[in-house]
Amino acid sequence: MGCSPRVIFQNIPDPLIKSVSDYVSSPIGVGILGLGTVGQGVVRILADSAEMLERRIGRPVKVVATAVRDLDKKRDYLPAGVVLTTDPMEVLTNPEVDVVFEAMGGIEPAKSLILKALRLGKHVVTANKALLADHGTEIFEAAREAERAVCFEAAVAGGIPIIQALNVGLAANRILSISAILNGTCNFIMTAMTRDGKAYGDVLKEAQRLGFAEADPTMDVDGTDTAHKLAVLVQIAFNQTVGTDQISRRGIDRLEAADIRFAGELGYVIKLLAKARWRAEGLELRVSPTLVPKGSQLAEISDSYNAVRVEGDAVGDTLFAGRGAGMMPTASAMVSDLIGISIEPKARIRASAELWKSSGGTTPLIGVDEHKTRAYLRFQIPDRPGQLAYLAQILGDNGISIASVIQHEPEAQTGTEVAFVSLIIMTHMATSGAMRRALEQIRKTCELRGEPIILEVDGRTGQPN
């Protein structure tokens, strides 16, 4: 057998750990991969808050080297003497660099560079949720081998210190559920759809014009980004590794203005919610447009804000809200990780070592059909006697009971054809499987215009919140 890298790299002394005992005054060296918006935000905070950081950490922080794509681009806030290179390896191998900020995004080369950084004895700070969600096992295996920390406060709801809250502040709790608004683009679009009554496509265009949505917004609006973040939260809150593809998800891209309007009539707003719920049988995980009762905390989270509601067995309900992304919130979260690694490296190494373990949690995931939820159903049915009774019968046969119904009078008829009216049914709690079976039966046996719409509803009947 050859020489294992594990043995080689484990023995590199960690300058941060030594420093905590000795309070040496040599600076903490930072290397940054990528000087886009986030990377520049980091450089700016490190420059603006140098004094405060030195006071908190007990040592100055020094940006040693940064890797960029274009050497000629103008960079504000970058202090003189910083190595600027197009070769990331120059940053990683720099002996003065103690902590590497990965601010490139995407899977490769970010993943390879993080693995290399760890093996070279560097701690890593990243905001890369896609990478963590789908390659966490590999990255944290490398962190364990190298005895280094990988910190990622910025990966989920950047401006909200939710990772730290789950790791420390709520650590004495068994987490019972998490409900979260984690994608600022979606929340911006849905806030505008709700406020202005506009269609999804129109609002998306406006959001793109204002810079709140990417030119290709697919990953945001189809729920993938939210699922990445939920996977990261689930790892910390439930010690459970889940791939993004194990999370049932629907985006907002097919949401209709009509449903936002009807939800409003019923006293709800629609949010793209990430939900994780612990039940004795296992974990329920999903990302879906969900009706949230007006006046509840999550309903009031507007525009590009994010929020995470955490229910703990001891603490009850808690809510954390703030900006989810953007240059300074993300950078501030990354710098808070730098502070954490600097003053408590052992704790951060230890916390990293517990994450994405192959021997980690073994809570089964509950299949989508067994998810329990209340639902909002919308059908376009012919305006004929007996229709509501028939639909209600099918729902009842499948064990689904009805909490409330809206059916308005039909619009003025055109010609002799039969008018179709929207029928909205709010159900009590039932399994998604029962809902699916009932909808199939209705689809097969009823004359409907278009597809029936089904949306999840947050909260128990009579106990909104």
Add this chain to the structure above:
Amino acid sequence: MGCSPRVIFQNIPDPLIKSVSDYVSSPIGVGILGLGTVGQGVVRILADSAEMLERRIGRPVKVVATAVRDLDKKRDYLPAGVVLTTDPMEVLTNPEVDVVFEAMGGIEPAKSLILKALRLGKHVVTANKALLADHGTEIFEAAREAERAVCFEAAVAGGIPIIQALNVGLAANRILSISAILNGTCNFIMTAMTRDGKAYGDVLKEAQRLGFAEADPTMDVDGTDTAHKLAVLVQIAFNQTVGTDQISRRGIDRLEAADIRFAGELGYVIKLLAKARWRAEGLELRVSPTLVPKGSQLAEISDSYNAVRVEGDAVGDTLFAGRGAGMMPTASAMVSDLIGISIEPKARIRASAELWKSSGGTTPLIGVDEHKTRAYLRFQIPDRPGQLAYLAQILGDNGISIASVIQHEPEAQTGTEVAFVSLIIMTHMATSGAMRRALEQIRKTCELRGEPIILEVDGRTGQPN
């Protein structure tokens, strides 16, 4: 000069620090002073979550000794073999005790015992905000001398990990402002007054019956408890020591149902708000019933819930909400401190050493007259021509401009006397001094029924938040 206790106690080895390097499996010993509601909650979490705690910390946690008033009282969850004594010193001097939980409350003997515990080389966990607010300097001086940590996550908004958020999660920010609902009793009372339109006295009686208010609720309803908590937050967020008596404060005990109703008409709810605002000239600190725009996050914090809104220069607005008090939220916060001390003792010692320093922050406090705020003013004026114009004139003379006005038609008159009507004026931003001078002038020169009412208004005109 005699032998300084500093020299003696500094040399006691800290068993926790040794353990982090060696991951020894000897248990972390906990001593508890007081087995009231909170103390019992701690014992319960330590028993229920023993396995989880050992996994997080890497060592088991063992309750070694507890001091109580009455040895014969029945205690649930207390494991066999725990020393139960009426002499707190027996807990403090027990060599197996590493961390002392102070769960007695009040100033003495809690203060003396905490000082003794530190000098005996123990770390301390406390929820005692009154003690910290008014004796923090002495306690943290002792912590510095003994090189031990004093942790107090439970002292402010128990269920919300706000201390940890300010210390670590938002550490890369300069904090610009804090607005917080910190007293569950007051919020419970005001929620009921708002919902039911009842008078303060009636709701207080109901709250006492339900256990949401103490038999003597003075410290809660007069704003003292909120001021204690604000003093603690200010220490961490602004590195500034302030005594409770330096915080301008008004309670809810003289709040009238009429003002809650008029505020509602104007689109606001009234909350007892603790505010700290950083301005170039210094810090504005106050506790007062404040109009908060409906639909804003703080307005939606109901019943006994607490919330803290923190504005950071990088992160923007963040909100943290949860249960403020109660057995399990408080106990869970104290146990999270135990976890923190156990896995990151150096960081906690270092953080404690930075607090309540005589050489700490030197930001001046801004005198009440120089506070800048919007105001809600209510006058009962005779229903005669020219009254509004006259009042508006006086306000204008004092540099106060009017944002909006409500004056309803008078109720049916009784007899021949002049009817009095309520005139409500919402002002734009002005100094409290200008308001005070204007009100004095109005009081002297106008025929008013009763005293004019003045309440603060949160948020800028046209930018409710």
